Amino acid sequence: MILFTYPIRTAFTDRDLEMIRPVANIKSLEFTQSPIKLPFYFFIQFFQLLWFLPKTSQYLCFFGGYHSVLPVWFGKIFKIRCIIQAGGMDCINMPEIGYGNFRKKWLRKATTYSFKNCSLILPVADALIKQNYTYDSRISPKQGLLNLIPDLQTPVQVIPNGFDTEFWRDIGKTKEPLSFISVATGTSNPSRAIVKGYDLIEELAKNHPEWSFTLIGDSNYKSSLPNIKVFGKMKAQDLVEAYNTHRYYLQLSTSEGFPNSLGEAMACGCIPIGSAVGAIPEIIDSTGLILPQKDLALLQDLLSQFLLENPKEKSILARKRILDFFSYQLRQEKLTKALIEDKTVT
Template sequence: MHLPHINYGNYRKKWLRKASIFSFKNCALIVPVSEALVASDYRYDSAAPEKQGLKNLIPGLATPIQVIHNGFDAAFWNDPGNARKHFSFLTVATGITASNRAKVKGIDLILEAAHRFKHFHFTLVGDDRFSTALPNVTIAPAMDKESLRLAYQQSQFYLQLSASEGFPNALAEAMLCGCVPIGSKVGEIAHIIGNTGFILEKRDFGLLCTIFDNLATDKTLAEKRRQARDRITTHFSYSLRKEKLLGIIDQSK
């Protein structure tokens, strides 16, 4: 990905760009986790170049590419069926004290939403050095797997409002744990969510407000909670990823 307007991506720096191009051209096989990382038309933020992905950033790339999505342990990441605090939203993101990292992860949109929707509660997990004066935003440090699972299991919604993502693990983990997903239309996010949550088509706060405004009257949230877990177990299981990766190894023998 190359998003120079928020200072993101290896291709914005000469030597990182050269090293990345050399690596991709000289390896035997590229195994990305998302089709969007191969080639995509990026339309989420009009300030970014539209053509993204390896084939657009490295014209003439001849290295074989095989997409293998991430996979997840549905026995560990589980939904105990507990009641959730209404209008509770969780986001996991590290390093967001850096302004460009915060923009990549959509933290600015989340804080704007917290300011507008004062009766909603937002939790940001991953960087306890980050701070905000907003009373309805809780900042939590990075967590171990067990603590993170509990955090997912206590939240009604999971927010993945990133400006760039390949395949965000936290989104799938949260869906397995019963969070209704709300995500930006970048990378693999829309494919992960499918029809089990809500998609922010553009980086537009008005569109995000429309999604939030409609949550209070949405009668399908309980069904979406169940569907979200089912979608990950069906399409993104750990065993499926394992099978495909072992297949690559067998072919190379």
């Protein structure tokens, strides 16, 4: 049995559970993101791991952090394989914007211990291994695991996220010409809003009142601009509808691993506009616009030409990019192969 632990349940953890269940018996254990609850959850997790120990053939952790320390420790003590799926903030140190595991002393220690002592690391993007970050000049260019843990020896295999393109698809709705959409949770936290590029979106919306912007994921996010509409979390089917009525998807993040909403939107035919961070340039490639540096004037200059290009052609190419390189089947194949390489999986 595989024990799968994560700090909080998300659509991404549900997706990977769905991918793994056909090939292996897997049990999920949710941890916590609350600092106050940490001691209690460490206590609970210890006895959960002990209880399931006789049946456990592997540990799988979504992100490295506090929740991965005990699975890694149990793995070392009892010679059980432990894999960590690196996803973003666990490979980043950006105190300038209040982001990344490595900006906090004890979280840095927990993350470093986990990555140095696990059996295999499965990041969703090459940029999480090592990157020379240049998007925001305030932030240190040395990002990624090999920059933050120079003596890291753990094997690494990149497995990008994948999308169900039968579900995330163009359903033939009319897309408003100058409509922009972005999806992110937790953006009522000012630091999180900057991480997700909402500061740039606000400036863009202010300078272009004739454009419409839709921000989905946090109903508590506040904007004073009349051309910005804010919605809370949506069910997947409602998101499909939302993507299908907007022409452009904005992923102007200051930091990212592999943003799932970008892939979903592109699969639905949204034309992508993204920042040059994490896997965003790799996902978009030539199907959309890449902003090389965090600069509003530069963004507006690039958009002035980009918005004149053929949107129907770009929309088709965006979906094709996801179909060809980031399909659900491709991730499932690579993820399950990484897991079943250990012959003890049951």
